[in-house]
Structures are given as structure tokens and as C-alpha cells.
Amino acid sequence: MIKVIKPGLATSVQDMGRPGYYHLGIPLSGGMDLMALETANLLVGNPGGAAVLEATFMGPELEFKADAVIAVTGGELTPLVDGDARETWTSFEVKAGQVLSFEFLKGGARSYIAVAGGIDVPVVLGSRSTYVLGALGGFNGRPIAEGDELPVGDGSGTAGRSVAADLRRAPGNPAELRVLPGIYWHWVADSSGAQFFEDTWKVAPEADRIGYRFRGGNPIEFNERERPFGAGSDPSNIVDGCYPYGSIQVPGGTEPIVLHRDAVSGGGYFMLGAVISADMDLIGQMQPHTPTSFVKVDMDQALQARADRNALLQRIRDALG
């Protein structure tokens, strides 16, 4: 068992997510940087999709009630065991009674804290992931809080396992997110569409598990068209439809929002395309104010990027398997 002394800023239990219920408004959830999540699990000998803690911008303070082997990956939050620094991306031991805390964030945005045996909260609709808006899954359907006692499953990890630096993926600064134009792209005026990809955007402070908002680029200009019945009054309104993961909506044509793992499943704003699946992990590691360009790609390039990500994941699995 692990006792929460301080919860951090927004720390929640996440695994690979909860597919199959999006048609009823329950999103995937799961880690925002799945590659880092899986790496953390493999380092401590867990199945890749075991439940871990996802810490955002700031680490929690945790008291371990039993001996454990843990690993911290993703954002650069140096772990401290009773105040002594440990390596990130490397498994290490924590003894019963010791306290795990963290230094300030040096890079990235989200850290994955895996414990051998996994965080053993109940499985809800096939997943242990936390969906906060729906008060579902995780630890009582919410981020962890002071005094919580987190159950840990049976497992036995080995300390001192590490993953090579070239197997750790992180966004650049400035960051680039590859986008496949589509969905309602034909509503965007040609010149405005070109401008969208030329502008440098910045991650807005409103960046969370639901979606990432961006500011600083030019507003979208729309082609002239009739306002469809039932859509609402703004030129960016559609008859409420589904929102794909990664889709980029631009309410009012001003600030793009990229939906992520706790996405609202649908709504009334047009989308100009979607960030490709290979780059979704990178968004999870982007801090507010990060300068960002959207890079236009076609489907072949999106599939090649996906294959590249799969190959990297395979190298991690081979290295740690």
C-alpha cells in the first residue's frame, strides 16, 4: 500500500485506457504519453498496460508501506527517496517506511510512476484509468488526494534496469505536431488554411487531459456558405457531431483545441483535421507556453509515422522484455 502525503498538482491512476464506450460519451482516458507509461511498466517488470500514477507538472509525495520497486519516466521529475536523488527512466527500490518525493519539473509535462505489481484499483468497464469528468475509474473516480491509501498488486521488479536515451521520446522546443487535414477542412478558406500551418502557436494555460488549447496564430477565415439548420449561429458551428481523438476544433475560428484522452466525445464545433496518432504522446509532454507549429502531412506520411512509433516501441519492448 502507498499512502499519499501530498497529491501533487493533478496526479491520477491511468493505464492504456477504456475503449468501447465513446458512443455513450465515456472517453478512452489512459496515459497521455502511452509510450512513457509502457516504458515505466516494463522497467519494473509489469505488463506494459498496468496501472500507474500520471503526475502533471509536479510530483506527489508518497509513503510506501511495503518494499517496492518503482520507475519514473516521461517528464523530467527527479525522484527522491527520503531526500536522496534517483535516476529517471531507471528502476529503483523503495523500502517500507521510505518516502518518495520529487524535485521540480525540468522538462516535459507528465511523469509516469510505475510500481511493480501495478496500482491495484478496481477495474471499471475494462480499465483502471481515471475519468474525472465522469467520476469514473481510478481511485474513487478522482485524482489522488492527501491521505489516500493506494493498493498495490503483487509483483516483483528488479532495481537498476534502465532504458537507453535514444529510446526516450519527447517533443522538441519549438514543438512540431503533424496534422492530417480533413473532417471540415473544406470550410477553411485556402489562404487561411495555409496560414494555419505557417503560424507559430503557443500552448495556452488551458491544457489538460481533455484537450490542449493553442494561442497566438491568425484567426481562421471561412468560405462563404449557408448556415445549416440546427447548427447554431456561429460560422464555426456544426450540427453537433462526434469529435475524433486528436481532432482540432477552432471555436469561433480563434483558438485551436486538440482533444486528448479525456476528450468530450462530441459537440458543435467544426474541426479542420486531426493530429496524427503517432504524435499524441508528444502533446502529453508539452508545457503551457511551448511554441508549436502544426505540420501538414498526408495519410501515407501519417501511417509511416505510426510505423516509426511502433518500431520504437518494439525496440523498447525488446530491450526490456
Added chain:
Amino acid sequence: MESRYTFGGDEHVFCQLGEEMSLEAFFKSLSMTNAVRESQIRGVTEVCAANASYQVKFDPDVIKPDDMLAEIKKLESQADAAESRLNTRIVEIPVLYNDPWTHETLMRFRERHQDPSGTDLDYSARINGFGSVDDFITAHSGAPWFVSMVGFVAGLPFLYQTVERARQIEVPKYLRPRTDTPKLTVGYGGCFSCIYSVRGAGGYQMFGVTPMPIYDPQQEINYLKDFMIFFKPGDLVKFKSVDRDTYDAAVEEVDRNTYAPKIRPVEFSLDEFNNGADAYNAKLEGALND
């Protein structure tokens, strides 16, 4: 009505069945999503119906996007041939219109509204040409509604009223979304009503609240034991305007876990509806009195 297919990134096929809302587009969304589900195309992970569109999420490692698109297109002729007839259920949802909780909330966010001088009901009644709020409530709680989509957040139904286009209520969303909406608020935006399943952000106009929970992640409420979400696309809803005493009594029943929603099986035929909406709606509502 022509289907427009497009990809949402490399993991989604998105299909728009009409730019504008119609019962025909909604029926096609239902029949296409059912067809995709039943066809068991390999690689499909999520099939989501919406008001006048739908989307299919798939794993491009299992099936190439172009092949996925071709498989879906193959199902279209089959779905087009499907009879526009639906075996479903009609549910009576009590609503306390003009309630104190949405009133407190709408006053708190008044500067985000088109008309800061009145309430959401005043504004919506006026712009839709109703003489009074009572007349507006009579229209909203008159003809039944289709659940045409479930989503935004867990279990939130979008509702489309089964009346002719000329009688559809249309209202804009708030100028800027609110950061708060009471749980179980009955809202309105575009041509859709909705019921907020959980407390949270929202941009729809607020008309009232229902005492009947529609989402229970704990699955403790007697009628949500089997599944935590009450609504699914294709359900029919009849709102019933109730007074404060009736509302309070229903809340007590919910608290004692004895509340039983009024539900009756019905068949909906789009052709018969199109032959005369009022008579057909009267028949649907009649089922609730059986």
C-alpha cells in the same frame, strides 16, 4: 442526402450524412452505425452515432484506412434499404422548469449571455415567437423527442423534437461557455435539447432540472444497476412539466432508491410520422398512459 466521408487523423473515419439536422439523417446514422457494428469489420474499436453524422475508430495496424473506408461504403446500400422503422421505448422525464438552481447559475453567468436582462427561458421564448414562457414550456414539453446522440460527457443525451421543421425550437448557445451547470439541467442549443448528466461546463441555454438521475458510475440506482448510462440513441423522451412539490417528491424517491422511470415500448415509423406528425405523436404519447 449524400454521405460525405473523410478521415479524422489516421484512426477515424468520419461520415457526415447532412450538413443540416433532419430525422432522415439521424435514422441513417443509426442504421449505418448498427450495420458497422454487426458487420464486425476487423480493426474497428469504436462506433459512434451522432445527430447527422457518425464516426468509426479503427486500428490502422489491423486495417488500412482506405480499406476501412471501402468496407464502410459497402454497407451503405444495405443501410439505405433498411426500413425507417425503429423498435424502441418512450420515457417520461419530469422537469421542474424555471427552477431555482439553474436560475441562480444563469444569473451568475449573465455577462456571457446574449440577453443579460432576462432569463434563458425569457430569451428563448421571445426569439422563437412565443407569447409567453408558459407557451414556450408547453411546446418544449409537448411533442416527444428522439435521443439523437449520447455524448459530450458520459451519458448526456442530445434530443431532437419530433415536429415539423417550422415548429422546431432553435436557440443559440451562450456567447461564451459557462464554467458551471447544475447536474440534471435541461438545456438547449441549436435545435437540440439536452440533459446534463453531470455538473460541469456548458454552453446550452438552461430551462429547468429533472429529478431523475441518468448517469451513475457507482451503479447503485435501481434502474442503473445493469449499466451506468440510462440513454442510448433511438430512445424517445416525453418531457412532463411538474411543480415543485412533485419534483421534491421525486427527489425523495430517488434518495430512497425507489424511483421508477415511466418507460413503455413503442415502434416509431418515419413514414407514418411524415404522414402527420401531430396524430402520430399523440399515438406515441398514448403509449405512456397504457
